[in-house]
Amino acid sequence: MVITSVGDRAESSDRHIRRNTAGRPMMPGGYGRSAYHVGAAPTYAVRGEGWRLWDDTGRELIDANGNFTTLIHGNAHPEIVEAAHRAMQRGSAWGIPNLAEWDLAEAVLQRLPGLGQVRFTNSGTEAVMSAVRLARAVTGRDGVVMTKDGYHGSSDVALLASGPSKGVPKAMGDDVTLVPLNDLTALREAFTQRPASHAAIILDLLPNKAGLVEVAPQFVAEARTLASEHGTLLVIDEVISFRLGEHGLSGAYGVVPDLLTAGKLIGGGLPIGALAGRDEYMEPLDPWVPGGIVHSGTFSGNPVSSAAGSAALRLLTASQIDRLNALGDAARTQANEQLQPCGWEVRGRGSLLRPFPAGARKVAEATQHELWWAAYERGVVLSSANLAALSTPMDTAVVTDITERLVDAVKAVAEVTG
Incomplete structure (x- = not known):
């Protein structure tokens, strides 16, 4: 029927x-x-x-x-299932560190040249939320710049990318500046008008909610320049786009962010998020450093997600990424004709x-x-x-x-x- x-x-x-x-x-x-x-x-x-x-x-x-x-890697990939199964047999989560976290941290950072440290969360939403909080701690500022109609998860700040949202305090909008995608003039004006107010610029280089329109290289380059000039942290959200290059989509653009968020595929099908960054900006997360900030989460970095994620990244070779991208490019051409x-x-x-x-x-x-x-x-x-x-x-x-x-x-x- x-x-x-x-x-x-x-x-x-x-x-x-x-x-x-x-x-x-x-x-x-x-x-x-x-x-x-x-x-x-x-x-x-x-x-x-x-x-x-x-x-x-x-x-x-x-x-x-x-x-x-x-x-x-599709549904129930045998190597990922086996990795998760072995981890689960040893114990699903503990209240002390586990070795699987180190394996996944190494696998993630190998793909992110220029970034030296990573902390894990349970979702991409939590990763972006943590990035905003960390940027505010580092800079001592509250402002966040985002592109209009972006999606960076369901935290209060992130939801404002689409404008006012029910359940989000109105006052939170005072700290958020939205600029149209690829509008260089608007991006520059955000810093001209409030030159020392912004803790972070958050960019998704292929925003699905904004129409799956690629961010122009000039826009990314200007964001990087403005962030460096004004003491603002450039945060690139790769929760979805990490799959598009051996070093993520930011690597394909040739830009090194100050902080990068990831999720989805890096857990091999299990809950995960990650916040990676330059050493100097990740320092406040170090509990040995006085005056730092607390980051936690009962299942953050759990051994099952970590083991599955390590297997998924091992299987996602550069040649596999190139093959999938070529298949997608050919499909788009065929469909558009x-x-x-x-x-x-x-x-x-x-x-x-x-x-x-x-x-x-x-x-x-x-x-x-x-x-x-x-x-x-x-x-x-x-x-x-x-x-x-x-x-x-x-x-x-x-x-x-x-x-x-x-x-x-x-x-x-x-x-x-x-």
């Missing part, structure tokens, strides 16, 4: 929802996280292997979501692809939902924002198949939405 509208799917939305005594879902909206929302309750994943995913109806799907870009007549395009870089109406920075939520379901009905799982992330188990045939199904889905939605 081909379903043509989100409304047609409502009848299946209660299939697995468990309710409290008041008859409400035990989880608000019926989801464990808002990122699952695609207009109607999706089917449930029950098993994954490589690039394949099976839902609770028994259907086999192509997993181009990869838990929102996390699973760069076919989508041009219907007024859509596929954007991104390397192994990340996302369809948009040509020239648009945003897609209406209803259109996003329709496209998600159109792709799902054609056997492809995208992120709720319609981002596709390639994984190392995929070869040319699989990526070509994804591209053809995605193009067909986009054409179907374009025809309905006009």
